Amino acid sequence: MIDLHMHTIWSDGELVPAEMTRRARARGVRALALTDHVDQSNVEVVVPALVKFVAETKRYMDVIVLPGMEITHAPPQTIAALAKRGRQLGAKWIVVHGETVVEPVPPGTNLAAIKARVDLLAHPGLITEEEVRLAAKNNVTLEITARKGHSLSNGRLAAMARKLGAAMILNTDSHSPGDLIDEAFARTVALGAGLSSRDFGHMLARSEELVKKALKRKAQK
Numbered sequence: 041m042i043d044l045h046m047h048t049i050w051s052d053g054e055l056v057p058a059e060m061t062r063r064a065r066a067r068g069v070r071a072l073a074l075t076d077h078v079d080q081s082n083v084e085v086v087v088p089a090l091v092k093f094v095a096e097t098k099r100y101m102d103v104i105v106l107p108g109m110e111i112t113h114a115p116p117q118t119i120a121a122l123a124k125r126g127r128q129l130g131a132k133w134i135v136v137h138g139e140t141v142v143e144p145v146p147p148g149t150n151l152a153a154i155k156a157r158v159d160l161l162a163h164p165g166l167i168t169e170e171e172v173r174l175a176a177k178n179n180v181t182l183e184i185t186a187r188k189g190h191s192l193s194n195g196r197l198a199a200m201a202r203k204l205g206a207a208m209i210l211n212t213d214s215h216s217p218g219d220l221i222d223e224a225f226a227r228t229v230a231l232g233a234g235l236s237s238r239d240f241g242h243m244l245a246r247s248e249e250l251v252k253k254a255l256k257r258k259a260q261k
Contacts, residue, residue: 041223042247044073044106045135045162045183045211050086051076051110054216057093061105067220071104071251073133077112083125091130106254108133110162113145116152123156127260133250138164142189154180159250162213163190167197169204176206181250184243186221186229187213194233202239209247210240 047053048060055063057074064072074093076086090107098105109126111119111134123134136153139145140163150168153161154175161167161175162183175182182201185191190213201208210230214220221229230240 041067041069041221041226042071042209042244042251043069043212043214043220044071044108044133044160044209044247044250045075045110045185046072046214046219047076047110048074048090050074050089051078052215057090057105058097060214061101061103063217064214064220065101065103068222069103069220071106071247073106073108073135073254075108075110075133075135077137078109078122078126079112079114080118080122083109083122083129087126087129087131104251104255106133106251107131108135110135110137111153111158112137113143116146116148119149119152119158120156123158124260130259132254132257133160134158135160135162138162138183139166140190141165141193154178159254160209160211162211163187163193164197165193167193167200169200172200172204172206176204179207181207181209181246184208184210184230184233184235185213186210186226187219191229194229198233198235198239202235207246208239209243209250
């Protein structure tokens with residue numbers, strides 16, 4: 041199990057990074073990304089804090105941890121600049137909080153994220169075919185989520201991504217210990233979205249590839 045979307049007390053999660061990491065490992069997670077919510081007000085604080093945590097603890101961890109961030113409810117016009125700043129600060133994994141059906145995310149967020157070529161567009165809600173096509177072209181991964189509420193549009197996304205050749209991975213968007221899942225339940229979420237066991241295998245392989253790529257990424261100047 042690889043989970044590239046979760047939160048700590050550096051945004052709205054319940055646990056410090058060390059405990060979230062340990063609890064995830066106990067559920068069988070082999071690699072994860074800490075992706076606390078950011079906008080222009082806190083990106084300079086959150087990303088360095090997560091980078092520091094990973095740098096000072098990775099030698100003692102039996103799990104791979106990527107320091108990341110989730111651009112959340114920011115004006116779409118600012119997403120590209122925020123993503124660039126995150127890279128400069130050392131974020132190895134950049135997520136954008138997509139246009140979920142259960143929150144008033146600014147219209148245009150999905151498209152701005154895809155155009156900015158971020159790593160992951162999370163829970164993109166009623167994403168359009170045009171956006172899915174562009175995600176495939178720009179190599180932006182789309183998220184099937186286990187998160188309550190956000191998961192309501194998983195089926196739409198799964199069908200469109202399969203049809204148009206866009207890459208998907210499955211994450212939990214965990215905020216608390218109760219949100220964490222094991223690989224067996226992740227498979228259930230994928231099947232519930234209309235995907236096959238083969239599709240689930242492809243998502244696991246995609247997650248592996250993305251982690252390897254992220255680990256090689258150097259901070260931008």
